[in-house]
Amino acid sequence: xxxxxxxxxxxxxxxxxxxxxxxxxxxxxxxxxxxxxxxxxxxxxxxxxxxxxxxxxxxxxxxxxxxxxxxxxxxxxxxxxxxxxxxxxxxxxxxxxxxxxxxxxxxxxxxxxxxxxxxxxxxxxxxxxxxxxxxxxxxxxxxxxxxxxxxxxxxxxxxxxxxxxxxxxxxxxxxxxxxxxxxxxxxxxxxxxxxxxxxxxxxxxxxxxxxxxxxxxxxxxxxxxxxxxxxxxxxxxxxxxxxxxxxxxxxxxxxxxxxxxxxxxxxxxxxxxxxxxxxxxxxxxxxxxxxxxxxxxxxxxxxxxxxxxxxxxxxxxxxxxxxxxxxxxxxxxxxxxxxxxxxxxxxxxxxxxxxxxxxxxxxxxxxxxxxxxxxxx
Numbered sequence: 001x002x003x004x005x006x007x008x009x010x011x012x013x014x015x016x017x018x019x020x021x022x023x024x025x026x027x028x029x030x031x032x033x034x035x036x037x038x039x040x041x042x043x044x045x046x047x048x049x050x051x052x053x054x055x056x057x058x059x060x061x062x063x064x065x066x067x068x069x070x071x072x073x074x075x076x077x078x079x080x081x082x083x084x085x086x087x088x089x090x091x092x093x094x095x096x097x098x099x100x101x102x103x104x105x106x107x108x109x110x111x112x113x114x115x116x117x118x119x120x121x122x123x124x125x126x127x128x129x130x131x132x133x134x135x136x137x138x139x140x141x142x143x144x145x146x147x148x149x150x151x152x153x154x155x156x157x158x159x160x161x162x163x164x165x166x167x168x169x170x171x172x173x174x175x176x177x178x179x180x181x182x183x184x185x186x187x188x189x190x191x192x193x194x195x196x197x198x199x200x201x202x203x204x205x206x207x208x209x210x211x212x213x214x215x216x217x218x219x220x221x222x223x224x225x226x227x228x229x230x231x232x233x234x235x236x237x238x239x240x241x242x243x244x245x246x247x248x249x250x251x252x253x254x255x256x257x258x259x260x261x262x263x264x265x266x267x268x269x270x271x272x273x274x275x276x277x278x279x280x281x282x283x284x285x286x287x288x289x290x291x292x293x294x295x296x297x298x299x300x301x302x303x304x305x306x307x308x309x310x311x312x313x314x315x316x317x318x319x320x321x322x323x324x325x326x327x328x329x330x331x332x333x334x335x336x337x338x339x340x341x342x343x344x345x346x347x348x349x350x351x352x353x354x355x356x357x358x359x360x361x362x363x364x365x366x367x368x369x370x371x372x373x374x375x376x377x
């Protein structure tokens with residue numbers, strides 16, 4: 001099919017007007033022999049409230065991640081309180097659509113309720129107290145889904161973004177110490193011995209942070225910590241990072257003998273004022289009309305730039321397909337993306353493959369074409 005014909009077909013397919021016998025290729029089809037193609041979903045998509053999004057996700061993707069619903073704040077809000085109903089819905093959705101599930105995330109400094117780090121009389125918790133809470137949480141959550149999860153983002157974003165220290169000065173590190181990662185991975189291994197265990201972070205295409213990640217993980221491997229892979233979040237921009245740095249990151253992590261995953265892929269099309277690639281959720285910038293130029297939709301020339309950017313990124317991924325086990329997009333459509341509010345609140349961003357009406361964008365067509373080109377005729 002030509003790209004014009006494909007666009008028409010996809011719109012007819014979305015409306016249910018195409019012939020069932022004419023199956024249009026999907027992302028999960030064309031990359032099936034290369035790596036899992038994943039997507040981050042939200043509550044409404046897996047519990048039946050947004051049936052259109054659910055149908056699209058099930059058809060296009062072979063793997064899912066809960067964007068927020070398996071984080072500590074939502075799944076374990078109180079000392080003796082667990083909310084598993086929504087998390088359970090992801091596993092039922094995955095079963096129905098024959099998708100793998102990635103658990104996200106067991107230990108993170110953000111979206112953690114305050115009680116976790118508190119001791120008696122409002123004082124900070126002590127090391128043994130926090131270690132026990134970490135172990136109990138991991139055993140409860142990872143233990144519940146034992147045998148159902150392909151892998152866990154065990155620790156998320158522990159590396160610092162600057163300064164002399166390798167590690168971020170999070171409450172986990174302040175109270176437990178630098179070895180909090182070792183304990184988290186060992187607790188996860190106890191809870192689900194067969195699940196893959198990952199370290200996940202952003203800006204790993206930055207040479208300094210990439211070097212620190214390699215040092216961190218090498219030390220863990222030397223201490224026989226059970227780690228199976230590294231996830232590079234890959235929150236990219238139209239003009240950065242260079243594909244050379246993307247490739248270096250994959251090669252250096254693969255050289256450690258670990259699996260490499262692209263865990264939170266999107267491409268920010270809006271102008272920013274701060275450092276590119278810094279995906280710290282606490283980061284905030286002030287905006288004006290110049291930082292929110294596409295409120296009425298993404299112009300054709302920008303759609304073309306986005307498509308070319310995704311295509312060059314996937315050229316790197318396909319070149320290193322033997323090292324990459326998964327590529328996950330951080331959202332299904334532009335209406336869902338976290339980048340609408342980050343790092344400047346209230347903007348209209350367009351970083352994904354499907355628009356706000358969940359119609360395929362030229363970037364989607366570019367990746368389908370790229371996937372088809374490498375398939376045997």
